[in-house]
Amino acid sequence: MTHLFPQFSVPTADRGQGLPLYRDVQMDYDAGRPMWESGEPVMVTGLEAVKGWAWRAVDTARYRYPCFSWSYGCELGALIGRPYQADTKRSEAERYVREALLASPYIQSVRVSDTRFEGSVLHMTVELATVYGNSQFSI
Incomplete structure (x- = not known):
């Protein structure tokens, strides 16, 4: 059975110790969707798979969807409508992204840079x- 939105969970284990090769669907980052070929998702492994997981984790609202565990997703939506100063908003956005990504045992560290808001649109390099x-x- 083919699923429209395949989800692959991250196995729990010590960071980097005895982890299985991570395998996930390849992402089309410009279109914001998984890549498909002949009706099947295109699968990748290793670094590209972890990068796709990370991109989706940041793009998914934490606590909003019951199909995901509470440790998956990002809380960037919590910044909407808050009367924070610009520096505080940038700092909180970076913290939310770091926390979301460090949930994966495959990710050892996260550095967020070039964080800026253009109106209500957040841009950053992860x-x-x-x-x-x-x-x-x-993003």
């Missing part, structure tokens, strides 16, 4: 150090 190497993506 750099990941994973058990497979380093990667980055922008």
Whole structure:
């Protein structure tokens, strides 16, 4: 049976110790959706798989969807409508992203940079150090 939105959970284990090779659906980051070929999701492993998980974790509202555990997702929506100063908003956005991504045992550290709001749109660069190497993506 083919699912429209396949989800792959992150196995729990010590960070980097005895983790199975991470496998996940490949993401089309520009379109914001998983990639498909011949009716099946395109699968990737290692660094690209962890990067896709990270991108989706930041893009998913934490606590909103009952199909996800409470440790999955990001709380960026909590900043909407808050009367914070600009520096506080940027700092909180970075903290929310770091917390969301460090839930994965495959991610060892997260660095968020170039955080800015253009009106109500958040832009930032996220750099990941994973058990497979380093990667980055922008939101």
